[in-house]
Amino acid sequence: MKKWTYLLSGILIGVLITTSGSALAAQVQSLIGKKVTGEYTVIVDSKTLTDKGAIIDSRANIPVRAFADAIGAEVKVSGKTITVTTNAGSKETSGNADSSTTNIFIGRTKQQLEDSKKVLENDMLPPTLKERAELVEEIEKLKKSGSAEALKKKEEQLASKDALIEKFNNELKQVEAALKLLQN
Known part of the structure; x- marks a missing residue:
């Protein structure tokens, strides 16, 4: 009688596992x-x-x-x-582009690093620097015209551009540091 109980329990457990497994598989959609x-x-x-x-x-x-x-x-x-x-x-540790805890580019391939450097140097920094120069010109004109509200808005935009330029320059330093690590 004990053998039948174990056999029946085993079959019941097997059915439960199989049913729940296929129900879970139906919920998980794989790509x-x-x-x-x-x-x-x-x-x-x-x-x-x-x-x-x-x-x-x-x-x-x-x-x-x-x-x-x-x-x-x-x-x-x-x-x-x-x-x-x-x-x-x-x-982040300021000015420390060699630290692996703050350098988000460490671990990438040389090609990925070179691509990132190219994007930063050619696609990100130049247009941002140009926009910054245009903002500086607009601010100078607004200082002469005396429009305080417009001047404040342009100065906030300038601060935002400066922060973006600093970010891009820091990323460029990190890319260069990661490339240097690959060369060693």
């Missing part, structure tokens, strides 16, 4: 084997990502590492889990 139906450029805070996004199964998918780098977040991959952690509120 493996799905068709890519489109490709697009991803722009984050005026930064064009070097990696393209894709339309898979009518859904937009973006490259996590490139997106995280654009927003200053850290990406860690463990098994089949990708963890993105933003550094909001934390202070």
Whole structure:
């Protein structure tokens, strides 16, 4: 009688595991084997990502590492889990482009680093510097005309451009430091 109880219990447990497993599998939708139906450029805070996004199964998918780098977040991959952690509120070590804890470019391939450097030097810094110069001219004109409200708005825009230029320059230093590490 005991053997029948064990056998029946084993069959019952097997049925429960099989049923719950297939129910869970129906809920989890995998992208493996799905068709890519489109490709697009991803722009984050005026930064064009070097990696393209894709339309898979009518859904937009973006490259996590490139997106995280654009927003200053850290990406860690463990098994089949990708963890993105933003550094909001934390202070980076100022002027230390060699620190692996603050350099978001360490771990990339030489080609990715060279592409990032090219984008920063050619696509990000020049237009931002040009916009800054135009703002300075507008501010000088507004100082002569005496429009305080418009002047305040333009000075805020100038401060924003200065912060963006500083950010791009810091990223450029980090890219160069990561490239230097690859050469060693």
